[in-house]
Amino acid sequence: MNIVEKTEARIKEEIVRAVEAAELASPEDMPSVVLEQPKDKQHGDYATNMAMQLARIAKKNPRQIAEDIVEHFDKSKASIEDMEIAGPGFINFRMNNTYLADLVPSILEEAETYGKRGEKRNERIQVEFVSANPTGTLHLGHARGAAIGDALCNILDAAGYDVEREYYINDAGNQITNLAYSVEARYMQAIGKEWDMPENGYHGADIIELGKKLVEVDGEKWADADKEERHRHFRETGLRYALEKIETDLQDFRVTFDEWFSETSLYEGDNIQEAIGVLTEKGLVYDEEGATWFKTTEFGDDKDRVLVKNDGSYTYLAPDIAYHKNKLDRGFDTLINIWGADHHGYIPRMKAAIQALGYEEDTLEVEIIQMVNLFENGEKVKMSKRTGKAVTLRELMDEVGVDAMRYFFAMRSSDSHLDFDMDLARSESNENPVYYIQYAHARIATMLKQAEEKGLHTGRFDGSLLTSEKEIDLLKRLGEFPQIVDDAAVNRTPHRVTQYAFDLASNLHSFYNAEKVLDADNPVRTASRIQLMQAVKQTIKNALALVGVQAPDQM
RNA sequence: GUCCCAAUAGCUCAGCUGGAUAGAGCAACAGCCUUCUAAGCUGUAGGUCGUAGGUUCGAAUCCUACUUGGGACGCCA
Known part of the structure; x- marks a missing residue:
């Protein structure tokens, strides 16, 4: 606690003592003391609304209560110069502000730890953020998520929580198969073969480049390789390449993670079956129309959700439940997920999963990050001039610099849309x-x-x-x-x-x-x-x- | 149709979990450099807090309904 916090604490204690001494309320009825800094300096340095809060309890007129409190208040307990009653019953404190100067040496002594809480809270919080699919580059939504997520982690850490930053790699779904086939096609094309891109392939220039690069590294050795082995290879290289790119972008954006958690690792262990098993034991799972369902409606969701499709494969939800079970098994007290606004509909089923696994609903907090709109020359920028596609984190970083981006993305409340003015971000004024x-x-x-x-x-x-x-x-x-x-x-x-x-x-x-x-x-x-x-x-x-x-x- | 978020000065947004005359920045207007960086400062003007009810000593803040904008409602991820 610094001198200001100590002083505030002392005033609060003395308010409580004065209320008790004046027999206005018993300790059980004591409202929590609100001590605020009035907006108007005329009202002193601090003010409390205690008298108004006590009006109902003490069954007295607030101004009369305020007078009783002031009468029993010992001004010498804090650096209080003067007290007055104002308005409907506020008690204003005017301080002898010389005590404030003691802050300076203490800040200089604390140096870069000033602002940080001295003692730990013994609460472990895991924050999962960005978690973009490793099939392309990071765009602006990810950038805002990264900026807010990282800032939140820094702040939680400073406030005495044990924080862990995690990135969930969606490396198991169809999209990665498509990525593998796309890389394969580009590789084959690079060595001069006719080869069609998959239907839902990734047509970005970076994949073309990767295809060429793989030829430089391996020559034509994959052209006639065993099909399965070849697919595995392109899957792995495609993934590694995409992830490296994401990691580099994030590093340059000054965001790093403690843990990169692979979805595939859930499949490799028995995690998904295990998680479904827990839900089944509690009678929250049933079969219908050839699929396996999870009764999320038991926890307030609109409708039940499918875990296993009728073709036997898992939906996205199944590994995600296993993933969150894994997080909880790791002993975190609180999980914070930072998601884009387009995923908010997913919250009820994930919270249902948390409860089904035997935890309080609030164990999982989901912070929804609203959309970013770019503006330049007063007009909305829809697409990148360079690529014709959505503007990427990298492009904006090149345009306006990391400092401006980090600040702008974090400066608005996350549940409000963000208008990002590029001219302003670049302006040196x-x-x-x-x-x-x-x-x-x-x-x-x-x-x-x-x-x-x-x-x-x-x-x-x-x-x-x-x-x-x-x-x-x-x-x-x-x-x-x-x-x-x-x-x-x-x-x-x-x-x-x-x-x-x-x-x-x-x-x-x-x-x-x-x-x-x-x-x-x-x-x-x-x-x-x-x-x-x-x-x-x-x-x-x-x-x-x-x-x-x-x-x-x-x- | 259901759900989530938003709605506050001309513009972009705060508003510390219900408090005094609702605050910043920009834009507008009027001033301040022979002085440590004018990339700055000082002042003026600007508001029916989307609308209508409700809760209470007291509402931008909590509740209900409605309006407008954005998003979500898959055996996609």
């Missing part, structure tokens, strides 16, 4: 929030460098000199950071962090224009402000790191 924030960081870097050149960089820190309005604003903002991270983690809302970085940058720019840091005539204040700047710089960097954005020292 204050309109672009990424530049705005990075510029704040770079500005500080410049100041620090000059301070060093002028020999002003060393000196005693005296927090009592940081009392201007802008300095207090900055300090308050700095103090919020751990709580923001915590909120973003608990509510699964990474955009809170992008928002915070922007607000902090805004406070910095505002301070910068109002006050001068480097002042040779005032070395102690200069040293104190330099350390404040270092704390701001560190915090901006930490916040950006959570969402995968770099913090350069110069622009």
Whole structure:
């Protein structure tokens, strides 16, 4: 806990104590204390609505309750200068804000761990995201999923959860067979044979290229090879090639995974039969019209779902249930799946599976990522100019850079559609929030460098000199950071962090224009402000790191 | 037809699990560089929170119905 959190906790404790002392509520009836920072500074530094919450319990007028609380409140318990009752019964606290300056040395000491929770929560969370089929390149939907998923993982980790990132490789279905046949066809064509592409083949240029490459590597040795062996080979190489490409794209996008989980591995073990077995034992499986069904309606789904088709093969759901059983068997407390909006209809049956396997419905959380629309020159970009197909993650990365993409994709609540303005993302101006924030960081870097050149960089820190309005604003903002991270983690809302970085940058720019840091005539204040700047710089960097954005020292 | 998400300033969006006069950014208007990066700052203007009900001390927030936009409703993955 930093000094701000400690102070807030102390105020809350004292509110509870005062309520009890005034005999307004017993401990059982005690509402949870809400302490908020009023939007309007006129209302003080903190406010609580406790009196209103108690109105029903104490059966008294809220303003009268507020007076009782204030009467029994010991102001010396926290750095409280003044209290007042306002509006319908708010109690406003005006703080003696000098305590805030203690933040600076503590942030500098914590450095890159500032914002991170000290103690672990002992909760293991697995986040599965991207999981794009290995049959093509990653497009923008995957990119947003990757940006939000990775940011969420960073945030959960910072908030004290044990996090594992996983990518589920759909390497077992028909699509992979099609991929194998497509690679085979391109290989054969590359050595001059007439060979038709499969009906649902992948016609992308990359597969043509792969065909040629395989000829370079192996010559014509596969032309007359045993059919089964040949198919296995093209299947494996096609897969490996596609996965490598995906992994490279993601790495360049600064997203890495702890685990790449293969669907095929579920088939190799007895996992799918086992999972179906568990459901069968519970009487949740039946046969009808030659297929095997899972009674998902028992758990609120619209209709029951097929597990085994009448041709004996599994639907997608069957291995997916086995997969989730596997995840649960690995001992995670919570599973978070990040899915595109087009998969939301799948949630009820997957939640049904989780419950059928004997777990609480909430053990699985599904975060739905809404669609991305690209805009350029004010117009919607439907297709890539280069390929005529959907714009890929790689293309956009080349166009606007990773920082802009990571920030833009994470900056909106995930359940709201995202309009991605390419001109804005590329723009090097204050309109672009990424530049705005990075510029704040770079500005500080410049100041620090000059301070060093002028020999002003060393000196005693005296927090009592940081009392201007802008300095207090900055300090308050700095103090919020751990709580923001915590909120973003608990509510699964990474955009809170992008928002915070922007607000902090805004406070910095505002301070910068109002006050001068480097002042040779005032070395102690200069040293104190330099350390404040270092704390701001560190915090901006930490916040950006959570969402995968770099913090350069110069622009 | 059923289900999910959205609807807040001209535009793009926040709104911290029900609180005070609903906030940012952009666009508009008016200012600020002999001073640490003007890629910045300060100010003004801009709102019936989609509509209608309901819940209560109090609703953008919770409930119901409706309207509009997007998506999903396979023995595809």
